[in-house]
Amino acid sequence: MRIYKGNPELVFRGRVAPWYGVLSGIVCVAAAVLALQPGMPAVVPAAVLVVAAVALWPVVVRNRVELYADRLEIVFGWGRTIIPYDHVHDVRRSAGALVPDEFTGHVAAASTDAVYIDAPIDGDAVVSVLGNDHLVTELRRRAGLDAPSAPGQDGAE
Numbered sequence: 001m002r003i004y005k006g007n008p009e010l011v012f013r014g015r016v017a018p019w020y021g022v023l024s025g026i027v028c029v030a031a032a033v034l035a036l037q038p039g040m041p042a043v044v045p046a047a048v049l050v051v052a053a054v055a056l057w058p059v060v061v062r063n064r065v066e067l068y069a070d071r072l073e074i075v076f077g078w079g080r081t082i083i084p085y086d087h088v089h090d091v092r093r094s095a096g097a098l099v100p101d102e103f104t105g106h107v108a109a110a111s112t113d114a115v116y117i118d119a120p121i122d123g124d125a126v127v128s129v130l131g132n133d134h135l136v137t138e139l140r141r142r143a144g145l146d147a148p149s150a151p152g153q154d155g156a157e
Contacts, residue, residue: 012129014063027052083122088143090118094126
């Protein structure tokens with residue numbers, strides 16, 4: 001794996017679906033209820049909060065799309081996906097999680113208002129950021145996808 005260094009030129013902050021926030025709240029309430037149980041060792045609710053923090057919190061705080069001169073990086077939870085612009089085949093608004101062609105691991109916590117990045121070599125991605133339309137426009141420009149071709153103009157019928 002190649003390690004890239006440098007600061008991103010543009011960063012789009014991610015957002016998560018409302019259900020994800022509700023799930024995080026339920027886990028916190030469960031830990032509080034466990035802490036109030038008589039005779040419950042203090043380590044049990046603390047363990048629930050630690051496990052939840054490790055599993056849930058990174059998706060909230062580490063959720064963004066970083067644009068560099070030659071690539072985009074999707075930071076989601078503990079993972080980082082690096083996609084060079086020349087590997088991007090299409091960028092469009094997502095039709096939703098129910099479309100089989102658009103299913104990726106990012107769909108799990110991403111809002112239904114999302115962007116689909118078609119990059120078969122590096123793995124497709126669905127991201128939801130503040131300013132999805134701006135992300136689509138910028139990625140299309142950087143990947144050289146600005147000029148949409150009409151059906152039949154690319155030699156395929």
